[in-house]
Amino acid sequence: MSTSPSPRSRKLAVTAAALVAATALAGCSEEAQRGFLPESAPGATNHTDTIMSLWNNSWIAALAVGVLVWGLLLWCVVAYRRRKGDNELPVQLRYHVPLELMYTFVPIVMVGVLFAYTSRSMGEILDTSATPDVEIEVVGKRWSWDFNYTSDDVHFSGVQAQLTGVEGVPETLPTLYLPQGELVEISLRTRDVNHAFWVPGFLMKLDMISGRTNTFQIVPEKTGVYEGKCAELCGEYHASMLFNVEVVTPEEYDQQMAALADQGNTGLRGPEYDPQYFTGNNDGEQHQEGSGN
Template identity: 55%
Template sequence: MRRLAAAGLAGLLMTSLTGCSDLVERGFLPKGVTSTSEEFTSFWNQTWLWALGVGVLVWALTFWCVVRYRRRKTDTGLPPQMQYNVPIEILYTVVPVLMVAVLFGKTVEMDNTLTDTSKKPDVTINVVGKQWSWDFNYVEAGVYDSGVQAHLTGKKGVEETLPTLYLPVNKRTEFVLTARDVIHSFWVPQFLQKLDMMPGRVNKFQVVPTEVGTFTGKCAELCGAYHSEMLFQVKVVPQAEYDKHVASLKQRGQTGFLSNSLNRSELVPGEQQFLPPGVDSSSIVEEGKK
């Protein structure tokens, strides 16, 4: 029994260390599931390694100065006053400027990669943020899905009530992001990128999901009292299952393009209304449905 327990403990320890090693290799980021995840993770790790190198150097020099030039009992008055050293001053001015310039250039390059929308997408989805849920317009398919605010009870099954966005695996998806009321932010942590949704403005980015699975999405911009409950799910599925989901939306009569106009009217039964004082909701609802 002791040998069995020892073997089980050793196995558990090895499993834990393996998982920890994988987490460290990713720089403590979530496991990416898109075609750009590996490139972004590499960039992330490199910036931290350079920052750690600079930090270690600064700490070492600081410690050396503290020890080397500490005040001794025999010291009286001020320490010897040193003149400036031009080569050293040039060195510690030029090197940081070069480091910041390189980091800035690499950051811009990575940002351009993540926000590049020059390629033709296989699927275009208009994601509409609203207090405090999400609407999804599947542009090419001509169907939509609409969510209502989640209610987090702490019990199982809540995730089944969340708005669910379907994406075909290994297909290029373009997200067209808009907001109906205040600033929101579309974030799927395992996509390793997010983008704000600004009222009156359209933002876009593309991803190619490479793994089948269900992933949690959320709003990453504080948008009001129930910001924490503005959740959704992303299901990355084979093309056949994606087509089946689109067909089911058509069968339910959810065809056309759901309005993303700047108002807080209800678009589906059960959705909460948050209208400014004195505004007639009936006219806005009719305009929104158009």
């Protein structure tokens, strides 16, 4: 049986190579270079570039393996397909020890390398050993947010967004203010069911689990307004649990804190505002503000 590829096979191989090259060129676009992540992500915080690098390199490794496997499969299908006059089966092999060792060892090495880079990056992102410049507690509740600016002893208590389809809703959402260039420690907890704090522009999502506090530190580096939302299905109005994050200069941040104090929002909104059926309080009092209504 003939095993040499025909001219037609070579043409198909050249066509496949051209398609791969076109895909690689398409990858030179700005969207592809940031891994199709949010446009605001590059440089938004001190962690976004690390996350983007890990994301893109993981995809590059996956695509390299995919191109190799797809190429070998197509080559075998085209070059060794059955032709007219071929009445014999090719030689059948039960096993090939060197090949089997290779495709067992190589994936283990690849997974180990990806694990090492992921572990290192996650260690940097979740490191909270530094002394923060600003401390903020974000409290999720059905279906809005409370922001306790711990360092300044002021707070903001949000109410549920009304998604009517009319323009202007984003301007009415709770806004979390962050000072540009300062190390901010954000503590996350929930008043009731599980929620999740997600800011796509920061490439950051962290769960808010009942009875537990999760903490992370970031340095906001690029001023602007970023969308935030709950990423954990938390009930009927989960889709309305939206907020804004506005990164401002330190001077503007101080002005916002002073404005909250002038509005009478001094002190912090603590666990005493949690709904009684979650805290075990039996005094019969309903804390309407803490329940997100």
